[in-house]
Amino acid sequence: MARSKYRIDVGGRECVICKQYKLWGEFNRQKDGPQGFMCKCRFCCSDYASKGYQENRESSRERSRKWHKENRKRATERNRNWHQKNKEKRKENDKLHRRSKEGFLKRKYYSMKLRVQGRCSNPHLWALCPLLPKEDFFEWSNNNEDFHRLFQEWGEAGYPRKLCPSVDRVNPTWGYEIWNMEWVTQSENSRRAQITRYGGNIR
Numbered sequence: 377m378a379r380s381k382y383r384i385d386v387g388g389r390e391c392v393i394c395k396q397y398k399l400w401g402e403f404n405r406q407k408d409g410p411q412g413f414m415c416k417c418r419f420c421c422s423d424y425a426s427k428g429y430q431e432n433r434e435s436s437r438e439r440s441r442k443w444h445k446e447n448r449k450r451a452t453e454r455n456r457n458w459h460q461k462n463k464e465k466r467k468e469n470d471k472l473h474r475r476s477k478e479g480f481l482k483r484k485y486y487s488m489k490l491r492v493q494g495r496c497s498n499p500h501l502w503a504l505c506p507l508l509p510k511e512d513f514f515e516w517s518n519n520n521e522d523f524h525r526l527f528q529e530w531g532e533a534g535y536p537r538k539l540c541p542s543v544d545r546v547n548p549t550w551g552y553e554i555w556n557m558e559w560v561t562q563s564e565n566s567r568r569a570q571i572t573r574y575g576g577n578i579r
């Protein structure tokens with residue numbers, strides 16, 4: 377066997393491409409190679425390391441840059457389409473999530489939180505209004521027959537807005553606290569709000 381100018385021993389060898397000494401584990405097997413391995417390490421054999429790949433990548437990048445430069449309008453269009461497509465997808469997922477009890481309650485709690493924090497359209501109505509802890513809200517809802525019944529009816533009717541379960545505060549001057557909360561339909565909640573706005577009594 378001809379003497380190799382590369383360092384080879386029982387533990388490994390110098391790769392003929394990257395010239396690094398690596399253990400045999402880093403080389404693919406080759407029956408007639410020294411010690412039964414190839415002279416190029418696994419990394420140097422891989423597409424990633426090959427010159428063709430690098431050149432290819434560079435030229436494909438170059439082509440893409442050029443295309444974008446020459447087709448600015450189409451590029452924005454494509455971009456917009458992509459966002460639009462994903463928006464639809466996101467909307468769809470969102471809808472499914474809203475129609476699961478867990479997702480529904482999470483969302484409901486979040487909107488209550490926004491209100492009491494004054495991050496809503498009429499913050500003056502809600503400022504400093506107390507809000508029960510999230511865990512309590514979930515526990516109360518999951519043990520609430522009205523919630524389960526309304527949720528069921530809402531789904532069976534095809535999720536119309538007016539039948540959407542909604543949390544009513546029995547006394548609207550007080551906050552979201554268990555003794556002051558009731559699950560009703562969205563339309564019942566609005567009806568009550570209308571009445572109390574004009575000083576009436578809901579009972």
Ligand SMILES: [Zn+2]
Nearest residue numbers: 391394417420
């Ligand atoms: Zn190598």
